[in-house]
Amino acid sequence: MKLLASTIATLVVSLPLSNANLNGLSGVRGQHAAKKTRKLQGNMGMRFDSAEEELAAMNEPFAESEEEDGPAESSEPLTPINISIQPAYHGIPVFLGIQMGWYEELGLDVNISVWDSGGPQVRAAAENDAWDFGVAGCNPNIIAGPLGISTVGISNDESTANVVVGGPGVTSLPSAGDELSEGMFAETPGSTGDLLMRECLFVLGIETDESNFFFGGQGDVIGALESGNSSYGALWAPNSYIYLEDNQDAVALCNGIDVGVTIPGGLMVRDEWAEENPDLAARALAVYLRGVTTMQNKAVRSEVLTYARAFYDYVGKEPSDQDIERDFLTRPTFNLDHLCSLMSRDFTNGGKSTIDTVYDIIAEFLADQGTIEGVQPTDEYLTDEYLQYISADADLRTYSYLGYHATPGDMN
Ligand SMILES: *[C@@H]1O[C@H](CO)[C@@H](O)[C@H](O)[C@H]1NC(C)=O
Numbered sequence: 001m002k003l004l005a006s007t008i009a010t011l012v013v014s015l016p017l018s019n020a021n022l023n024g025l026s027g028v029r030g031q032h033a034a035k036k037t038r039k040l041q042g043n044m045g046m047r048f049d050s051a052e053e054e055l056a057a058m059n060e061p062f063a064e065s066e067e068e069d070g071p072a073e074s075s076e077p078l079t080p081i082n083i084s085i086q087p088a089y090h091g092i093p094v095f096l097g098i099q100m101g102w103y104e105e106l107g108l109d110v111n112i113s114v115w116d117s118g119g120p121q122v123r124a125a126a127e128n129d130a131w132d133f134g135v136a137g138c139n140p141n142i143i144a145g146p147l148g149i150s151t152v153g154i155s156n157d158e159s160t161a162n163v164v165v166g167g168p169g170v171t172s173l174p175s176a177g178d179e180l181s182e183g184m185f186a187e188t189p190g191s192t193g194d195l196l197m198r199e200c201l202f203v204l205g206i207e208t209d210e211s212n213f214f215f216g217g218q219g220d221v222i223g224a225l226e227s228g229n230s231s232y233g234a235l236w237a238p239n240s241y242i243y244l245e246d247n248q249d250a251v252a253l254c255n256g257i258d259v260g261v262t263i264p265g266g267l268m269v270r271d272e273w274a275e276e277n278p279d280l281a282a283r284a285l286a287v288y289l290r291g292v293t294t295m296q297n298k299a300v301r302s303e304v305l306t307y308a309r310a311f312y313d314y315v316g317k318e319p320s321d322q323d324i325e326r327d328f329l330t331r332p333t334f335n336l337d338h339l340c341s342l343m344s345r346d347f348t349n350g351g352k353s354t355i356d357t358v359y360d361i362i363a364e365f366l367a368d369q370g371t372i373e374g375v376q377p378t379d380e381y382l383t384d385e386y387l388q389y390i391s392a393d394a395d396l397r398t399y400s401y402l403g404y405h406a407t408p409g410d411m412n
């Protein structure tokens with residue numbers, strides 16, 4: 001792990017970082033993956049005849065084996081895939097997948113791009129096919145729907161990770177009827193921060209017009225707060241953590257739980273790509289889910305936190321170790337079967353999944369606010385198709401759960 005962290009530090013120095021192509025990771029990934037891929041070949045290639053055998057084998061997921069049939073033959077040429085993430089908690093499973101060589105095990109050669117926020121991220125895929133698989137918050141997921149990008153899973157519940165903060169010294173929210181000034185609310189358009197800011201103002205009964213908002217990326221929002229240009233700003237983790245750490249007289253004033261709204265993050269695919277390559281889409285999703293089960297596995301938590309630290313160093317953010325860990329405690333993540341259940345449309349829910357309902361509430365609110373034009377039916381952009389694909393494929397299903405069987409030392 002020491003070696004890995006220092007290699008990453010070197011890369012950070014030598015690469016431009018803003019929205020950068022982080023394909024430079026391939027050097028680290030190559031060395032690191034070789035070992036892991038070899039170790040795991042047999043495991044992925046196994047066919048189990050009974051549940052007991054399967055369980056026994058899964059308890060030794062890292063055992064060497066001579067068997068080589070299976071989806072992860074190292075001699076197969078890798079298929080390129082563009083993946084977009086943000087410098088935030090829900091990017092960690094992708095980072096783990098690259099660092100541990102999991103994408104390669106499933107035949108994928110990943111090129112990642114990192115985006116400060118979801119608005120530009122989604123536009124890049126819609127306009128330039130910039131990525132195939134992407135991770136962003138629910139607001140971008142909703143904006144992406146009519147642009148030919150589907151949400152195929154949920155990355156985490158980030159209801160408390162988004163906060164409206166006060167500027168330094170601003171310790172309370174405005175009240176209905178207060179005079180509002182130009183640009184006093186700073187936020188990133190098309191983001192979950194945008195959603196939360198509007199929800200909080202709505203619940204407080206504050207009527208705004210667009211001139212009361214200052215729009216910018218997360219860095220601009222922090223700049224507007226620190227300069228006193230804006231009194232309130234919407235930030236998400238780790239930006240919120242970093243801002244509050246740097247400004248000890250600033251406080252968080254409102255989050256999703258306060259205003260009774262669930263704010264999930266979603267996993268997206270570009271439809272044109274995924275429909276042509278459903279198997280690749282399912283594999284990319286299975287790697288993400290393995291990242292999730294690894295992050296949920298407390299036995300390897302300290303190693304995973306070291307990777308999380310390396311991830312933030314790499315993307316150029318510096319949350320404290322305590323704040324990195326805080327996300328693990330406050331942002332629920334979901335494994336394959338949990339997601340299948342959350343996204344299931346069946347007789348028990350009248351054909352409307354839990355996630356459909358969450359997204360409908362958000363989309364209706366955004367449409368009322370005029371930030372989106374109309375509400376797209378959820379069955380047009382939310383689908384459990386790729387989760388079901390994984391669920392029905394014994395190898396991919398097992399793969400997605402391997403994180404639960406990792407033990408200390410496996411992640412060196
Ligand atoms: C990798 O992604 C970046 C950013 O989206 C893009 O500019 C670059 O062309 C991609 N490289 C490959 C090999 O696909």
Ligand SMILES: *[C@@H]1O[C@H](CO)[C@@H](O)[C@H](O)[C@H]1NC(C)=O
Nearest residue numbers: 080081082128129130131132
């Ligand atoms: C990845 O993105 C680059 C740049 O946009 C593009 O040239 C390449 O074809 C993409 N690859 C895939 C597999 O979509």
Ligand SMILES: *[C@@H]1O[C@H](CO)[C@@H](O)[C@H](O)[C@H]1NC(C)=O
Nearest residue numbers: 220222223224225226227229
């Ligand atoms: C604050 O507002 C002024 C006047 O609009 C502007 O010139 C300046 O760039 C703003 N500063 C920040 C950090 O947003």
